[in-house]
Amino acid sequence: MRKLIFAISALALGVSASFADPQADREGLMKANGKAMGALSAYVKGEKPFDAADVLAQLTKLSDDAQKISDPALWPAGSNTGDSTASPKIWEDAAGFQAALDKFKADTASAVAAAPADVEALKVQMGAVGSNCASCHQAFRVKKG
Amino acid sequence: MLGGIGAAVFWLLTEPRRLDEATIAGLGAGDAARGERIFWAGGCTSCHARPGAEGDTRLELAGGMKLKTPFGTFVPPNISPDPKDGIGNWSAGDFANAMMRGVAPDGSHLYPSLPYTSYARMNPADVADLYAFMKTLPTVAGSAPDHELSFPFNVRRGLGLWKLLFLSDQPVVALPADAPxxxxxxxxxxxxxxxxxxxxxxxxxxxxxxxxxxxxxxxxxxxxxxxxxxxxxxxxxxxxxxxxxxxxxxxxxxxxxxxxxxxxxxxxxxxxxxxxxxxxxxxxxxxxxxxxxxxxxxxxxxxx
The missing domain is CATH 1.10.760 (Cytochrome Bc1 Complex; Chain D, domain 2)
Known part of the structure; x- marks a missing residue:
């Protein structure tokens, strides 16, 4: 019975059950992306000896998170209140935003498919993957005080 | 009568002030290779390329971007070397006066959306190098639209007063003589x-x-x-x-x-x-x- 009531209320509210707090969830994914980029950067900068298995693991993490973060349920209209740095342009230019997310998905997936075997290859892959961060944040994020 | 004196004082205070003759004469031909560094330091293309330009088209300085500010909408102009629509006919002195004094070749004030309040601190030799580099960029025909400003910001002459307050070639942060x-x-x-x-x-x-x-x-x-x-x-x-x-x-x-x-x-x-x-x-x-x-x-x- 309780399950039924829960299901009915979820339906009534029209929310996806998996994202109770889309803002917190997408921010968590963004932070995880940053962590993975940081881990990869340690190899590029030569702070750690190249470790192909870990590099692949980090790229896979980025690719998995790119899938998750492009779920429209994470970006409900009007979820840029409070301390959210989501720009209204996300909804004003929904097609442009989706295209940016799709590019991030494609670039991370191809990085996993062609896993780098050395630092030089990783540099190229990181450049391709990392350029998505700035290009999307250029249009779709607003810094707040 | 008082109004007449006021108008005369306004006219004197707001007179566009160009660089002195010696500075203009010392500009020389400039070195385009050195000027490229100044071009990137100045970020000219970020405002003067067409909106959304990427890759090599960022070097086509056609203007046309709209900068919407509380004072109105500023539209960076065409600064490509096009002789008619760009700055191809400018002398090095014209260019230096625009960059360092905010004065157009016709003697009118430019709006500080062109950040001459910062460029005033530049070394004239760097300005000459920059101009030499910009002459190597692609020529683009076509004028960008005018700024859209409301009164009193649409009175260019009034910028003379603003410049008296804010235009200085002195550094902001004082450094000790033995600073690295x-x-x-x-x-x-x-x-x-x-x-x-x-x-x-x-x-x-x-x-x-x-x-x-x-x-x-x-x-x-x-x-x-x-x-x-x-x-x-x-x-x-x-x-x-x-x-x-x-x-x-x-x-x-x-x-x-x-x-x-x-x-x-x-x-x-x-x-x-x-x-x-x-x-x-x-x-x-x-x-x-x-x-x-x-x-x-x-x-x-x-x-x-």
Missing amino acids: ENVALGRYLVEGPGHCGECHTPRDLIGGTDKSRWLSGAVAAEGDGIVPNITSGEGGIDSWSESDIAAYLETGFTPDFDSVGGAMVEVQHNMAKLRAEDREAIAAYLKTVPAHPNGYPARTPPAG
């Missing part, structure tokens, strides 16, 4: 061609930068949001090392691997084209500027 060379270079790049203070410093009611809160961050002049505090004050970048700052300018990633965003994305692309020692110098200077708390108001906490 790279700090002095960083000061030059940040306060001069880089014009960082134009966005990172709060402005007063008539649009002048508040030097007592230099680089402390500001409400963005264009659009929503803020421009961050880049001093070591609270809310600023005290926790960033010099190499963190230099790496950010090169790669666009912060020390905790957040990425550059907003208008800074364009700036960072430009900074990445400088020499490593230029980015290091900027970092060294930023670590020496006086610390200030954030130059923008704290966000109102949500109700309840």
Whole structure:
């Protein structure tokens, strides 16, 4: 019975059950992306000896998170209140935003498919993957005080 | 009668002031190869390329972007070497007067949306080099639309008063005579061609930068949001090392691997084209500027 009531209320509210707090969830994914980029950067900068298995693991993490973060349920209209740095342009230019997310998905997936075997290859892959961060944040994020 | 005197005083005070003859005569032909560095330091293409330009089209300085500010909409003009629609017919002196004094070849004032308040601190030789480089860029025909400003901001002559208050070729941050060379270079790049203070410093009611809160961050002049505090004050970048700052300018990633965003994305692309020692110098200077708390108001906490 309780399950039924829960299901009915979820339906009534029209929310996806998996994202109770889309803002917190997408921010968590963004932070995880940053962590993975940081881990990869340690190899590029030569702070750690190249470790192909870990590099692949980090790229896979980025690719998995790119899938998750492009779920429209994470970006409900009007979820840029409070301390959210989501720009209204996300909804004003929904097609442009989706295209940016799709590019991030494609670039991370191809990085996993062609896993780098050395630092030089990783540099190229990181450049391709990392350029998505700035290009999307250029249009779709607003810094707040 | 009094009105007549007032008008005469206004006319005298607002007279456009060009560079002196000796400075103009000393500009020389300029060196295009050296000028490319100044071009990227100045970020000319970020405002003067067509909106949304990428790759090599960023070197086509057709103008046309719309900068929507509280004073109205500014539209950067065509500054390609086109003789009719661009600046191809300008002399080096015309170019230096525009850059360093905000005076157009016809003697009228230019709006400070062209950040001559920063460029006034540039070395004239760098301005000459920059102009030599810009002459090598593609010629683009077509004029950008005019600025859209309302009264009193649409009275160009009035800018003469504004310049008396805000146009100075003196450095903002005083450095001791024995300051390291790279700090002095960083000061030059940040306060001069880089014009960082134009966005990172709060402005007063008539649009002048508040030097007592230099680089402390500001409400963005264009659009929503803020421009961050880049001093070591609270809310600023005290926790960033010099190499963190230099790496950010090169790669666009912060020390905790957040990425550059907003208008800074364009700036960072430009900074990445400088020499490593230029980015290091900027970092060294930023670590020496006086610390200030954030130059923008704290966000109102949500109700309840």
